[in-house]
Amino acid sequence: xEKIPYKIYxxxxxxxxxxxxxxxxxxxxxxxxxxxxxxxxxxxxxLAPVFCEELIKQELxxxxxxxxxxxxxxxxxxxxxxxxxxxxxxxxxxLQTPAKIYYKFEGNNTSGSHKLxxxxxxxxxxKKQGLKGVTTETGAGQWGTALSMACSYFQLxxxxxxxxVSYEQKPxxxxxxxxxxxxxxxxxxxxxxxxxxILEQFPGTTGSLGCAIxxxxxxxxxxxxxxxxxxxxxxxVLLHQSIxxxxxxxxxxxxxxKPDMIIGCAGGGSxxxxxxxxxxxxxxxxxxxxxxxxxxxxxxxSFTRGVYAYDFCDTGKVCPLAKMYTLGSGFIPAxxxxxxxxxxxxxxxxSQLYADGYMExxxxxxxxxxxxxxxxxxxxxxxxxPESAHAIKVALDEAKKCKETGEEKTIVFGLTGTxxxxxxxxxxxxxxxxxxxxxxxxxxxxxxATLPKM
Ligand SMILES: *Cc1c(COP(=O)(O)O)cnc(C)c1O
Numbered sequence: 001x002e003k004i005p006y007k008i009y010x011x012x013x014x015x016x017x018x019x020x021x022x023x024x025x026x027x028x029x030x031x032x033x034x035x036x037x038x039x040x041x042x043x044x045x046x047l048a049p050v051f052c053e054e055l056i057k058q059e060l061x062x063x064x065x066x067x068x069x070x071x072x073x074x075x076x077x078x079x080x081x082x083x084x085x086x087x088x089x090x091x092x093x094x095l096q097t098p099a100k101i102y103y104k105f106e107g108n109n110t111s112g113s114h115k116l117x118x119x120x121x122x123x124x125x126x127k128k129q130g131l132k133g134v135t136t137e138t139g140a141g142q143w144g145t146a147l148s149m150a151c152s153y154f155q156l157x158x159x160x161x162x163x164x165v166s167y168e169q170k171p172x173x174x175x176x177x178x179x180x181x182x183x184x185x186x187x188x189x190x191x192x193x194x195x196x197x198i199l200e201q202f203p204g205t206t207g208s209l210g211c212a213i214x215x216x217x218x219x220x221x222x223x224x225x226x227x228x229x230x231x232x233x234x235x236x237v238l239l240h241q242s243i244x245x246x247x248x249x250x251x252x253x254x255x256x257x258k259p260d261m262i263i264g265c266a267g268g269g270s271x272x273x274x275x276x277x278x279x280x281x282x283x284x285x286x287x288x289x290x291x292x293x294x295x296x297x298x299x300x301x302s303f304t305r306g307v308y309a310y311d312f313c314d315t316g317k318v319c320p321l322a323k324m325y326t327l328g329s330g331f332i333p334a335x336x337x338x339x340x341x342x343x344x345x346x347x348x349x350x351s352q353l354y355a356d357g358y359m360e361x362x363x364x365x366x367x368x369x370x371x372x373x374x375x376x377x378x379x380x381x382x383x384x385x386p387e388s389a390h391a392i393k394v395a396l397d398e399a400k401k402c403k404e405t406g407e408e409k410t411i412v413f414g415l416t417g418t419x420x421x422x423x424x425x426x427x428x429x430x431x432x433x434x435x436x437x438x439x440x441x442x443x444x445x446x447x448x449a450t451l452p453k454m
Contacts, residue, residue: 005087008255015247019239021061024064028355030349050228076153098406099411102259106414114417117243122150129227133225136161137187148177161215162212172421210343215316216228217314237273243274260411265296266341268345302343312452324347326346366436369393391413392413
C-alpha cells in the first residue's frame with residue numbers, strides 16, 4: 001500500500017463547502033437556551049438584541065445537517081486552510097509505539113489557534129447585517145486575536161474585554177489585537193455596571209471569562225449597531241468549527257484510515273465539537289464507532305466533576321440559561337496557564353452527547369500537561385499551546401499503552417494552536433515553579449450553590 005505522507009493535505013477543490021451540524025443526527029437534541037426570567041426557551045426575537053440574525057438561525061437550527069459556507073468565508077478560509085493533518089511518524093518512532101498517531105494542526109495562522117474559523121464567520125454575518133461593530137470577551141487572548149483579525153478584514157469595529165489576569169500576563173497578545181485595530185479593556189473594568197459591581201464585591205479579582213462575557217454583552221446591548229459574539233460554547237461556534245473535523249475526515253478517507261480514538265482538549269468545547277462532529281455523526285447514525293475523549297484541566301473540571309444542569313453562562317447573569325456540565329457560574333478557577341480552558345461550563349451539544357454516553361472525559365494536571373508539551377515539541381518541532389497540550393498528554397498516554405499491549409491503534413488528536421504567547425508559563429515549568437491546583441469538593445459545592453433554582 002502507498003505510504004501515508006507526513007502531511008495529508010487536501011486540494012482547494014476538496015475543501016468542505018458546507019459546515020456539518022451534528023444536532024441533525026442527535027436523537028436527544030441539546031437542551032434549548034432559556035430566558036433567565038421566564039425559564040421558557042429563548043426565541044429568535046429575544047436573542048436579536050444580543051446576537052446577529054443569521055447566527056441566531058444557526059444557533060436554533062437542530063434539523064439541517066449541512067449549512068452552506070458563504071463564498072466570502074470560503075475565500076478567507078483558503079488563505080490559511082486546509083490545515084495539515086500530520087502523521088506523527090517521528091513521535092511514534094521516539095515512543096517506540098505501534099500506535100499510529102495523527103494530529104490536525106490549527107495553529108498556522110497569526111491568531112495561533114482554531115478560533116479564526118468561527119471568528120471570520122461571525123464577523124461576516126455581522127457585516128452582512130450592516131452592523132458597526134461587535135463586542136466580545138477573551139481569556140487567554142486567542143479568541144480576541146482571531147476576532148480582531150476577522151473584524152479588520154471586514155472593516156468592523158471590535159471591542160474586546162480581556163480577563164485581567166491574561167491582560168497582565170500576556171501584554172503581547174493585547175498588542176496584536178490593537179495592531180488589528182481592536183480596543184482591549186481589562187475585565188472586570190469600571191466601564192460597565194456589571195464590572196463596577198463585581199469589583200466592589202471582589203476587589204482585586206483577577207477576573208474570569210464569565211465576568212468578561214457579562215461586560216461585553218452589556219456594552220453590545222447598550223450601544224446601537226453592535227452585537228455580541230462568542231468564541232466557544234455556542235451551537236453556532238461548534239457548527240463553524242466542524243470545518244476541522246470535515247477536513248480531517250476527508251484527509252483520512254483519502255487513505256482509507258479509520259481512527260480508533262479521537263482526542264481533543266475541552267474548554268467550552270468548540271474545537272473538540274468541531275473535530276469530532278462528522279465522526280460523531282457516523283457514530284450517531286450507527287455507521288461507525290470511535291472512542292472520543294475530551295481532556296480538561298483538573299483545575300477547571302466541568303465534565304468530570306461538574307453537574308449537568310441549567311446554569312448562567314456569565315457571572316453577571318445577563319445571558320440566557322444553558323443546560324450544560326457546569327461548575328457554577330460563580331466558579332473562578334485558579335489562574336492556571338491554559339487560559340482557554342478556564343470556562344465554568346461546556347457546550348450544550350457536547351454535554352448532551354456526554355450524558356448519553358457517546359463520549360468520555362478525563363482531566364489532567366498542568367505539570368503533566370507541560371511535560372507532555374515538551375516531549376511533543378522536542379520531537380515534532382511545533383511549540384504547542386498549553387490548551388492543546390492537554391490533548392497531547394492523553395494522546396501520549398494512549399500511545400504508551402499501545403506500546404505495552406502491542407496494539408496498533410490509530411489515534412487522532414486536535415493540536416489547536418501554538419504557544420508563543422505562553423512562554424511565561426513554559427518558563428515557570430522549566431524553572432520547576434509550576435504547581436497544580438485542584439479545587440476541593442467544598443469549593444465546588446460552594447459554587448454549585450450559585451446554580452439557578454429551576
Ligand atoms: C480557546 C482555545 C481552546 C479551547 O476552546 P474550545 O472552545 O474548548 O475549543 C483550545 N486550544 C486553543 C489553542 C484555544 O485557543
